[in-house]
Amino acid sequence: MTKEIARNVVEAIARLHTTVYQEIYIHFALIKKDVDDNKFVDCAVAANAEYIVTNDSHFNVLKEIDWPKVLVLTIKEFAAQIEKG
Numbered sequence: 001m002t003k004e005i006a007r008n009v010v011e012a013i014a015r016l017h018t019t020v021y022q023e024i025y026i027h028f029a030l031i032k033k034d035v036d037d038n039k040f041v042d043c044a045v046a047a048n049a050e051y052i053v054t055n056d057s058h059f060n061v062l063k064e065i066d067w068p069k070v071l072v073l074t075i076k077e078f079a080a081q082i083e084k085g
Contacts (some may be wrong), residue, residue, distance in 0.1 A: 003015065008055060013028065022045055022047045023044050023046065024039070024046050026042065026046070028041060028042055029060065030061060031058050032061070034056075034058040037056065037058050040052060041059075043063065045060050045068045048070070049070070050071065052071070052072050052073070053074070053078045054073075054074070054075075055075055059072045
């Protein structure tokens with residue numbers, strides 16, 4: 001994916017009426033192998049998200065953490081949940 005395509009995707013998501021800006025107040029630093037991923041975890045916690053959908057294996061460390069509890073689903077697992085309704 002080129003930077004231009006990525007920027008266009010982010011801008012399209014930002015324009016959706018369902019997109020909400022979430023302020024992050026606490027930085028948990030739960031992912032050590034790729035610290036750049038922590039911004040997504042912190043945002044999920046701040047937003048009280050039900051889960052994070054990713055195929056990035058760095059997020060698997062969240063399965064071993066009791067608090068803050070952040071459920072991680074792969075894209076395949078998420079698609080299966082959508083099919084269930």
